[in-house]
Amino acid sequence: MPSTARFGAERVREIDWRFVVAAVVVGGFSLTMAWHGLENGELATALGALLFLPTSAFFVLIGLSHRRPEYGSS
Numbered sequence: 001m002p003s004t005a006r007f008g009a010e011r012v013r014e015i016d017w018r019f020v021v022a023a024v025v026v027g028g029f030s031l032t033m034a035w036h037g038l039e040n041g042e043l044a045t046a047l048g049a050l051l052f053l054p055t056s057a058f059f060v061l062i063g064l065s066h067r068r069p070e071y072g073s074s
Contacts (some may be wrong), residue, residue: 019063026055 030052037046 016063019059023056023059023063026052026059030056 026067033049033052034046037043037049
């Protein structure tokens with residue numbers, strides 16, 4: 001049975017980081033748009049931008065549960 005540290009490192013290598021990066025990009029865009037909407041007094045723009053946050057969380061969940069493809073294996 002592998003040690004906890006080794007198992008954790010293997011698990012981190014298995015994460016499909018493309019989805020996590022997509023979540024950070026979408027989340028950052030959403031928060032930036034919401035901030036600019038609030039600065040300009042456009043509440044509808046701010047609330048609309050915040051609707052993208054669940055999409056960002058969904059990408060994180062996919063990234064954590066989806067195994068990274070192994071290239072070169074047949």
